[in-house]
Amino acid sequence: AQRVTQPEKLLSVFKGAPVELKCNYSYSGSPELFWYVQYSRQRLQLLLRHISRESIKGFTADLNKGETSFHLKKPFAQEEDSAMYYCALSGDSGAGSYQLTFGKGTKLSVIP
Amino acid sequence: GAGVSQSPSNKVTEKGKDVELRCDPISGHTALYWYRQSLGQGLEFLIYFQGNSAPDKSGLPSDRFSAERTGGSVSTLTIQRTQQEDSAVYLCASSLAEGGTQYFGPGTRLLVL
Numbered sequence: 027a028q029r030v031t032q033p034e035k036l037l038s039v040f041k042g043a044p045v046e047l048k049c050n051y052s053y054s055g056s057p058e059l060f061w062y063v064q065y066s067r068q069r070l071q072l073l074l075r076h077i078s079r080e081s082i083k084g085f086t087a088d089l090n091k092g093e094t095s096f097h098l099k100k101p102f103a104q105e106e107d108s109a110m111y112y113c114a115l116s117g118d119s120g121a122g123s124y125q126l127t128f129g130k131g132t133k134l135s136v137i138p
Numbered sequence: 139g140a141g142v143s144q145s146p147s148n149k150v151t152e153k154g155k156d157v158e159l160r161c162d163p164i165s166g167h168t169a170l171y172w173y174r175q176s177l178g179q180g181l182e183f184l185i186y187f188q189g190n191s192a193p194d195k196s197g198l199p200s201d202r203f204s205a206e207r208t209g210g211s212v213s214t215l216t217i218q219r220t221q222q223e224d225s226a227v228y229l230c231a232s233s234l235a236e237g238g239t240q241y242f243g244p245g246t247r248l249l250v251l
Contacts, residue, residue: 058237112181125183
């Protein structure tokens with residue numbers, strides 16, 4: 027069974043401080059990992075996809091297969107980063123679909 | 139371009155009534171997903187449609203839930219004999235092809251009294 031764990035429900039950091047949102051996963055195979063973000067009163071949107079190896083809004087995430095982790099990092103937090111962040115995994119469920127399995131989410135609050 | 143749209147945005151119903159939730163995916167997207175977002179359970183997969191293939195219904199929580207996708211585009215999620223535990227935000231997502239990036243709609247907030 028595939029599972030995504032985000033250990034922190036809430037993370038508060040000061041503006042300008044580094045941010046790390048933790049994500050661990052369980053999957054027997056080669057999953058694809060994502061970070062989705064939901065800003066206040068907005069829809070869920072893709073932030074990062076591990077195969078893209080991009081940096082979006084200053085955020086990066088590296089897939090560590092040995093530790094089965096996909097932590098999200100940003101060196102200097104901004105107030106506009108305050109949002110709900112979801113780590114998600116996609117893999118062939120065996121039924122031919124690629125649904126996302128989400129973690130419970132971490133609410134990031136950046137203190138001015 | 140237009141993103142995924144869902145209607146209604148909010149729905150209040152009485153326990154035991156049936157409800158229908160609608161999703162309009164991004165034009166040209168062949169894959170369509172339904173998820174449920176609730177306080178206790180987080181985001182859960184419900185059902186998946188891909189082209190003309192049989193849907194993956196493995197996430198539907200009970201036989202009171204069903205969904206269809208007509209003409210490979212619009213999808214309707216139906217909940218029969220609603221229960222209070224069905225209260226949640228129901229999200230629809232679409233992707234260009236299976237395994238592609240999923241784009242989410244704004245959701246339908248369902249409250250069952």
